[in-house]
Amino acid sequence: MTDRMRPPIAEQHRILILEDEFGVAMVLSELLESEGYAVRHFVDGMAALRATERWLPHVILLDLTLPGMDGREFARALRELPAPAGATPVVLITGALGGVESAPELGAQAAIRKPFDLDLVLDTLHRLLASSPASEP
């Protein structure tokens, strides 16, 4: 249904996933790759920050509860990076209590509660990518 309704992607958008749960990361990666996105998955927040600066993803899918630097710390550190990396849209994907509600304070553009509907993930990405022009690497 959503395949039909979503316009084709003009260029390959890059999505960075920061998620420590292997199963959830696998589901998101498979979904996005099957939709033609370029995907990179990280478990460590510091490594994800460095990759954001170099790879300039179009959107970051962010879990909040992570080992070491947690999702909240990552979100704050991200916003301190110089543009365009620092302005990357963020979608929280979280099961933590109060996680979804913390999106505005963390500067996230959207929030999805676990467990999630795959169409909701795709629709959210599409909406964000349509409203912000893609930046070339």
Place this chain on the structure above:
Amino acid sequence: MSISTGAPGPYSGRLPRGSETGTPSALIPTFEQATGSVHAGHTVQFYDDDAFLVPAVAQFLATGIRAGDASLVIATAAHRQAFAQQLLQQGVDVLGARRSGLLSMVDARRTVSSFMVAGMPDAARFAATIGPLIERDGELDGGTRSGGVRAYGEMVDLLWRDGNAPAAVRLEELWNELSASHDFLLLCAYSMSGFGQAEDAAGFREIIAQHGQVVPTERYTGLEDDERLGEISRLQQRALALESEIERREGVEQRLRDALAAREEFLSIASHELRNPIATIFGTTQLMGRALKRGSLDGQRIAQYSAVLESSSAQLARMTDDLLDVARLERGSVDLRMQRIDLAALVADVVSRQPWTNHPVQLHVESAPLWAMADADRIEQVISNLLDNGLKYSPEGRPIHVAVRRDGANALVEVTDEGIGLPAGFEEKIFTPFGRALNAVEGNIPGLGLGLYLSRGIARQHDGDLSAHSAGPGEGTMMLLTLPCDDRPDAATDR
């Protein structure tokens, strides 16, 4: 107090018992006694019961009336009526005294309302309201009377009972200020029931400080002299006991608050931890549906998705098992199916079935076989949990050492990692339900915080134990499981 003359009016705080005998142990001063400080003629009477208060106040008034001193009563309607009846019983001509102006009675609530501004008594309005009442009484009989005015007041008690402690204290001050320009003896009465809370103590002290004389309730003043020191000692003991009881209860309250906070933290962790495998299962089934629709669900995909589904389902099952076990453990005991097992073989089996990770697991078996009476499934659960913890809390590539040996009558299993270790004070805390070491929580290392609590419970049900040993953060952790050996030579078969 400017009054220094007047008829002697001995009033016994031991009323009503001592009133008829004219006992000399007067607790409220006479005009002669009320000299010196500004508070000298200002007495506070605490009471438990109206049955004590009414005759006590009546005698205070009757003494004045008989001596020709004017008396002013500012009280509730019920008290005014009770005082009048009591005066009649004491032979005072109440009607005559009221007609001649020797006895005036006004309503406490109405009077206090007339000088309150924004919840506090206003000094000017107070002087304008109360001053004339005192002066009028002082000008009786063309100034031929022998002494000053006796006033009895309940306005402060009303304010206190209204919960307006600052206003009550302020009104007491205003009475004291009024005594600089007016001659009167003032008796205030407070019901002790208004001071029943610990937080009343400060206001109670302030009120006492406003008075030159303090008369305790009838529980004290009703006693004979020789009983009073005993009563004071009993009260001192009670105060001490109450203070230590309060301290004990505060401790209990704090522990309850800590337990509630731990449960809240647990719910938050459980919500997150349970959602992850559910999200994986839900997401994977959706992926399978999409692949099927596209015709891309080949054998390799099915195998890949099945493995993910199996692993997430198992993870979910483990968590729910843990939650159920906690409920069982807290209710009483976990059912054990005891049999004679070779602990060395069991540990070796668990280690060999450990899924592949970046942590080499090194097994050292010093004595085999090592027989113990145990529930094999439960002991396997404990050892798996210790291994999981070792893997979870140590950096990739660092080995986990598992040693099985005998120490006297006990079989020991040591699981040692080179991981994050334990901060001081956490060697016990990690065994409490939902209790996780600070560095594990801060590092967001996932876990319900139930595994060690359950493992120790299981070990202790086997008459064994489980303990944690660490030299500190970053120094690794050694978990030690002890179980009693079963050395019966003829007991080679399962029971």
